[in-house]
Amino acid sequence: xxxxxxLGAAGQLGRLVQAHKxxxxxxxxxxxxxxxxxxxxxxxxxxxxxxxDIVINCAAxxxxxxxxxxxxxxxxxxxxxxxxxxxxxxxxxxxxxxxxDFVFSKYSANPYKPGDxxxxxxxYGKSKLAGEEIILRQREQNSIILRVSWxxxxxxxxxxxxxxxxxREGKDLNVIGDKFGTPTSAHSLADIIWKLALSETGNxxxxxxxxxxxxxxxxxxxxxxxxxxxxILDQAVKITSIPSAAYPTPAxxxxxxxxxxxxTESVLGIKTSPWQEELGKVLDLVKxxxxxT
Numbered sequence: 001x002x003x004x005x006x007l008g009a010a011g012q013l014g015r016l017v018q019a020h021k022x023x024x025x026x027x028x029x030x031x032x033x034x035x036x037x038x039x040x041x042x043x044x045x046x047x048x049x050x051x052x053d054i055v056i057n058c059a060a061x062x063x064x065x066x067x068x069x070x071x072x073x074x075x076x077x078x079x080x081x082x083x084x085x086x087x088x089x090x091x092x093x094x095x096x097x098x099x100x101d102f103v104f105s106k107y108s109a110n111p112y113k114p115g116d117x118x119x120x121x122x123x124y125g126k127s128k129l130a131g132e133e134i135i136l137r138q139r140e141q142n143s144i145i146l147r148v149s150w151x152x153x154x155x156x157x158x159x160x161x162x163x164x165x166x167x168r169e170g171k172d173l174n175v176i177g178d179k180f181g182t183p184t185s186a187h188s189l190a191d192i193i194w195k196l197a198l199s200e201t202g203n204x205x206x207x208x209x210x211x212x213x214x215x216x217x218x219x220x221x222x223x224x225x226x227x228x229x230x231x232i233l234d235q236a237v238k239i240t241s242i243p244s245a246a247y248p249t250p251a252x253x254x255x256x257x258x259x260x261x262x263x264t265e266s267v268l269g270i271k272t273s274p275w276q277e278e279l280g281k282v283l284d285l286v287k288x289x290x291x292x293t
Contacts, residue, residue, distance in 0.1 A: 001026050004197070005050045007037060007085075008058030012156045013098065016190040017056055022198070025054070032059065038076045040084040047088055054197045055089060057082060057097045060128070064102070065250040067123040078127035083134035086143060094142045095135070096197050101149035101181055101209075101257035103129045111182070111213065111260040114147070114205040122251040132205065144196055145205040149259050150219075153186040154285035159216070163223045164286065167237050177217035177241030181257045182209040185278040187285070195268050206267070207259035210275035217241040226280055232287050 002025055008014040009029030018029050028050045035042045037059045047055075061067060061077035082097055089095060102125035103118040120126045132145045152158040166173060192208050214222075220239050227233040244253065261272050 002053040003051055004028070004054040004056065005047065005052035006030065006056045006058065008032075008060065008098075011058055011060075012153050012158060013151065013186045013189065014058040015156075016153060016186050017058065017193055020187075020190040020194060022194060025194075028052075037081045037085075040081075040088070043081075043084060044088050052089075052093055055085065055093055055095045056193060056197065057085060057095065060098065062124070064122060064124045064253075067127065068250045071123045071127070074123050074127040075130060078124070079130035079134055082131040083138060086135045086138035089139070091139070091141065094144070094197060095139065096144050096146060096193055097131070097135055098193075099132050099145050099147045099205075100125065100128045101147060101259055102254060103132070103147065104257045105252070105254040107180075107256045108258075111258040112207070113260045114207055114263060121254065124251060125254075136203070136205075139203070141203050143203050144201065146193065146196065146264075147205065147207050147259060148184045148189060149181050149209045149257055150183040151186050151189070152183060152282065154282050154289060159183075159219065160223055160279070160282065161286075163220050164227060164232065167224055167227065167233055170235065170237060172238040172240070173220060174240050174242045174247070175217040175220040176244045176247060177215045178243050179253055179255060180213055180215050181254065182211070182213055182259060183219055183275045183279065184209040185282050187282060188273065188278055192264070192268070195270075196264075199268065201267050206264045207261045208264050209259045209261055209272070210278045211261075211272040212275045213258040214275065215241070222276060222279060223283075226276075226283050227286075230283055230287055232283060 004027040006029040010031035067074040105121040152160040
């Protein structure tokens, strides 16, 4: 039986990686409350105790706006800690490190491929890119960087659950319509992570998101329409598309960060699903959760 170490086990994705774990994997899930991932000595001790064949790193500093005023912390968590992790692992261990579409920013005619040149515009994006680079320098084999975009799930704090909460409150919404990308269901992503972890796939950068390119406004409209159809919402609200200039934030966001997942599709022999389809599956889970409470 293979042994796996999951870092960031309490996060949105980490919880689902645990829930989707194959039966033939023995896994130790560690949260930021268990230990500080930036403490290399403790990290070394944890690795020695678990002796993992697979390490899945979902731990990250994800406060995009706060990172602008806390760059040292962002780099410590998103770059230095993954670098230490890569250096401490046995060369035979397989590392899956989660990264982000925020390594890209400018408008593109087509979704970004793994080999396209990154151009992050925020401290968060720059720190995540630095983490990718140091991992691939430290480990020439058995390291997979998996970039994902617009991650959401049926629970926790994310765009879908936030929109549903505001819609239930009956508030009219202003949603940015000039930033483009692709949503990714954390539920389906958890399966992809395990497929990559157990495949013969070796070193490199991979992309995964659901299929299609939309704006945040498009996403909000579809959330409302599907939620009304499923009975999660009982009334519609007005949703207005606004320019990003009307909603300034400390950190600049990508204008376009859709990811091309074709390379990962080819490696795993599977296809991405349309984002609307994956959203529907997640909203079914939201409805089930409502029925159980």
